Amino acid sequence: MISNSGRADMDNTRQARGRARQRQQARQRRSNRQPMAVRKAITDEQQAKSARWHVNWASILKEKRPQGLRVFVLPAIAFVSLFLVSIFWGGRTPPNVFVLDVALGGLTYEDAAEALETMWSQGTVIRLTADNREWETTPSGLGLRLDTQASLQATQGIGLAGIPFGYWVDPMVSVDQMAMRQYLEALADDVYVAPINARYEWQNGTVAGISGQNGIALDVGATLSRVLASPLDMLTDDVALVTTPLRPAIGSPDSLLEMAERFVTAPFELTAYDPFGDRHVSFTASPETLSTWIEAGESNLVARNVPVSDYVNTLNSTSASGLSEGSFLDSEDVIGAINLSLATGSTQAQVQMRFDPTTYEVVAGDTGYRIARKTGIPFFLIEEANPDRDLGVISPGDVINLPSRDVTLPLPVVANKRIVVDLETQSLVAFEDGQAVFSWQISSGIDEAPTSPGVYQILNHEPVAYGSSYTLCGDAGCGQWEMNWFMGIYEAVPGLVNGFHGAVLLPNGGYLGGNTVGTPYTLGCVMSQDEQARQLYDWADEGTIVEIISSEFPPQSELARQVGARAFANDDSPSSYM
Secondary structure, three states: OOOHHHHHHHHHHHHHHHHHHHHHHHHHHHHHOOOHHHHHHHHHHHHHHHHHHHHHHHHHHHHOOOHHHHHHHHHHHHHHHHHHHHHHOOOEOOOOEEEOOEEOOOOEHHHHHHHHHHHHHHHOOEEEEEOOEEEEEOOHHHOEEEOHHHHHHOOOOOOOOOOOOOEEEOOOEEEOHHHHHHHHHHHHHHHOEOOEOOEEEEEOOEEEEEOOEOEEEEOHHHHHHHHHHOHHHHHOOOEEOOEEEEOOOOOOOHHHHHHHHHHHHOOOEEEEEEOOOOEEEEEEOOHHHHHHOEEEOOOOEEEOHHHHHHHHHHHHHOHHHOOOOOEEOOHHHHHHHHHHHHHHOOOEEEEEOEEOOEEEEOOOOOOHHHHHHHHOOOHHHHHHHOOOOOOOOOOOOOEEEEOOHHHHOOOOOEEEEEEEEEOOOOEEEEEEOOEEEEEEEOEOEOOOOOOOOEEEEOOOOEEEEEEOOHHHEEOOEEOOEEEEEEEEEEEEEOOEEEEEEOOEEOOOOOEHHHHOOOOOOEOOOEEOOHHHHHHHHHHOOOOEEEEEEOOOOOOOOHHHHHHHHOOOOOOOOHHHHO
8 A cells, every 4th residue: 555645755756757858848849949050950860860760670670570560560660651751742741840839740731831820820929028017919019920931841851850759940930120119119108117206105193205216118229129139039938128227306305304294294285166156175185195195306395196196086086075066176287286385385275176078958949049048158169069960950858068168267267256247137246255346237238149148257358449240331341349448258259259348439439328338238248337347357357257147047156146136136235245
């Protein structure tokens, strides 16, 4: 009987012998992979030995073996001879020959070519390595082209050299250098690892500095030269890409460690502002999180893109974050705001909420222009969002695209000032820091050219602007009027801006509306008395929010709701809104 331990020893011995045989076979294959000129010499020598072996074996059979052995062996030799004859004179590859580790022995050239091409396209993988990472591709993807016919021709003349251990022939391969360079240049982006400047971590209740780390970049030219020197090696061995180390601009965290401590422990507050609803949402982060946001710059701390972006993405995906419906924070906005705070030593940063594009479902009575007035988005912008649809032909239930609300606010927003215009009462109220600073009557657009409700902003300032209309055209041409204290607020159509202004001097020397307000007189603008228009002109900064409300477009902010609630009040003084 054999004990369990004895069996285990025998198994281990068998496995060790098996591994030894595998290593021996691998060495044999490697020794066979040599230039064809050398192989040719070896092949001739082996053929000679093979011939002597057959002669000796025949002699042995004739002189030293009994008659019964010859009965069995001679037919076998004859069978093998016929097999070899069928190979050498029957259009087949020599026995026991391998190309790309594909056994081609005895195959017709057609079958051998198909087997080779299948292995090349489906079974051959090239592995590239750098910085403990690896990438896989196909030979064709890297620009290697297999010459199937030349590879098969290289097997001719081998004879019986493949018996009994096998004979390996290198494939005939060409290199498309342009394709290889293009592949490597595309791979460079994936190989690239940016250097990391000195940064900071919150450890045991304090901020600790972390030294910078090197990055790497792929050296395409050097890698290409290495590969071209021995392209067949890529088929059997991993390809070590040539990379260049990239050193961080700032390696030491020490000089800004105190500044980092102040930023992390302040604490820092990020505020997001919704200019449509006039509301703020603030966020604070733990010291552990804040410490990951910053790294050392040349003379100041700067925000790290990836950690800040990860934090912003978390806020955007969390319903409890308090962001307005349909809004999100833009990572670049947040990073820019943090960098501004770091540069100025502020412990606060403010960004604007951004809004996604939406859709609108048509209801009975809708037209394209009415949808524009209901959504607060100029009609031509809705047309641009629906290039393949005729908005003059819509039916209830149709769904049309709406662009982001942000299209009406192209400038940085002034968050502490707001002008509310009520088209129903022909009134205007200006607010600063939530308090009304002045209010008065205005004149908006007539029915044929109405003022568009929505949330806009002051775009520019022109002391005197000029306008015209088809109503001013005659035989002598078209006249134009002059508008005092003009401030653009939105584009009605491309190239035509409606805005605030004061008195309008007509070509005939008179004033629009007789220089009075309170009734629609304009062709889309909002007109005030001249002195009041000058006051608004001097007070309103570019970027100040303008909210125009009507029965079609309800108030979006609390301040506009206050104005709407006083629609029929007699007291128009600023104090009535406090």
